[in-house]
Amino acid sequence: MTADAPRGGAVREPARGPDEDLHRRHRAVLPDWLALYYADPVELTHGEGRHVWDADGNRYLDFFGGILTTMTAHALPEVTRAVSEQAARLNHSSTLYLNRPMVDLAERIATLSGIPDARVFFTTSGTEANDTALLLATAYRRSNQILAMRNSYHGRSFSAVGITGNKGWSPTSLSPLQTLYVHGGVRTRGPYAGLDDAGFIAACVADLEDLLGHARAPAALIAEPVQGVGGFTSPPDGLYAAFREVLQEHGILWITDEVQTGWGRTGDHFWGWQAHGQSGPPDILTFAKGIGNGMSVGGVVARAEVMNCLDANSLSTFGGTQVTMAAGLANLTHLLEHDLQGSARKVGALLIERLRTATAGFPGVREVRGRGLMIGIELVRPGTDRADPGAVAAVLEAARRGGLLIGRGGGHSTSVLRIAPPLSLTAAEAEEGAAILERALRDSL
Structure with a gap:
């Protein structure tokens, strides 16, 4: 070569x-x-x-x-072989038909997510995964208010741009959602940077509580455990656990955007939310990027009552297609068997x-x-x-x-x-x- x-x-x-x-x-x-x-x-x-x-x-x-x-690696043999073998049989059928590779991968991800009674929906990207999470949260809570973090990034679609707190990646202020931004995603800048970790968390929680006093009924807080596009910034461990306690008092869902932090990349944890897991798992988890090792795979995990709240027909033409699911299965197996975390x-x-x-x-x-x-x-x-x-x-x-x-x-x-x-x-x-x-x-x- x-x-x-x-x-x-x-x-x-x-x-x-x-x-x-x-x-x-x-x-x-x-x-x-x-x-x-x-x-x-x-x-x-x-x-x-x-x-x-x-x-x-x-x-x-x-x-x-x-x-x-x-x-995992470029040209990983296990993924290349899985894609080739599946493509030789069937590339695609849509979600209108039973799909064994999709069910196999969904079972593994549901177990790994830590979310009880989990359901998994596959998409083609992280943007689409976050779109789906927003649809679920707003339908479940019957509210179009979303709490998001300053300096955040969640994708390039109309709704994802509407909750992105990084102006360099948010080309319009128009949005189907009313977004309220919360402090805490950046530890070393902003009004609370000079505080110690405990003081920083307390100040951010106080800010959240004050914000909720002015909000009608937010559907969810969406947050990256480590902000990706924002420059790999993160709060002290435990911030989102403290947020979670406040959110639960108001019935507000917690969406963890694991598009960049998932699958063990942060080392100490398989998911980024686990650094803040004292209050239990999130209500909704989104993933993408690494699971396909270059193939277009994204998805959402949510507990059944949230995932099943939609009362209209839906499907995915390309989410969960056989070739990408075969790639995801092979890639996840390799990652776990070789302890890449x-x-x-x-x-x-x-x-x-x-x-x-x-x-x-x-x-x-x-x-x-x-x-x-x-x-x-x-x-x-x-x-x-x-x-x-x-x-x-x-x-x-x-x-x-x-x-x-x-x-x-x-x-x-x-x-x-x-x-x-x-x-x-x-x-x-x-x-x-x-x-x-x-x-x-x-x-x-």
Whole structure:
């Protein structure tokens, strides 16, 4: 496989031939708002393990996994084989017919969710999963009020944009929902940042209680245990448990958006909500991304009385299709049998500590934070607390030249480098990636 491809160090400069032509064609036919990374965008052609190759034969260590979607490994043999074998039999039938792979995967996810008497509905994306969760919550509670977190992101559909608290990803204020935003998703910024963890939780709970005093009857609180697009920020453990106690007093549902945090990525827990599990499991859980390892799989888990509250016909044409369910089953089996959650915990701890040590002398690095293999490096203008999106862009480019792909995100501005490799990342690969990133930071800041 690409025996002449560079095996480390700097990659070749991007070509000015076919890639440039493809970029021109992209701009001519696709929306201007469809984001592309890099001044000279990269066309990825194939991958293996934790590496991908571009159209010029350059090899990259992948620390972003298609936005946390290639969860286990590129070209994982078990998933490839399951997809091929299922595709040779039947690709698709819709949910109007019994579907064995869908039932098999639903049974496993229902058990893993921790939600009692759980029902599972499959979608094609995290956006669609969150849409479904909002439909269930508003129908169950007969209310279109939603509580959401500041700095949050829940998808690109009309309703999901309407509850997104990150203005960089919310192109309109129009919405079918009335959204009320709550403090707490960002620990180190905002009016409560100077408090200790206990004081921070108490202040956020007081804010929630005050907000509910002005609200009519919210249907649900939706929250990412770790905010993904928002820059891998998270509250102290226990915040959502404290919120849950208040919500239960008012009959308000708790939706945990596990699109990025699910399947063991945070290391210590299989689901992000479990860091806040003192009050029991959520009412609704949404998932997507990593479960399909690149296939289009999303879904919702809810206790039966909530899932079954809809009184109209419904189905899913592409949610739960046989090929994607076969991929999800094979991927989940591999993840559990190889304890990739444990790998995320151990290798992630090594990588976080290595990055904290490497960035200790850089005045532009405000914070290195994260859980497991979900790590953010926040950059600011030296001597200030102001975001530095220009530095993030420069580091992203320098890392690519060094053979490393990473992501970007953040709240008030795009000021965070996002690091989320496949969960099978080895300690040696973690060290390799950290060294490339350290050089990129040194060259850019």
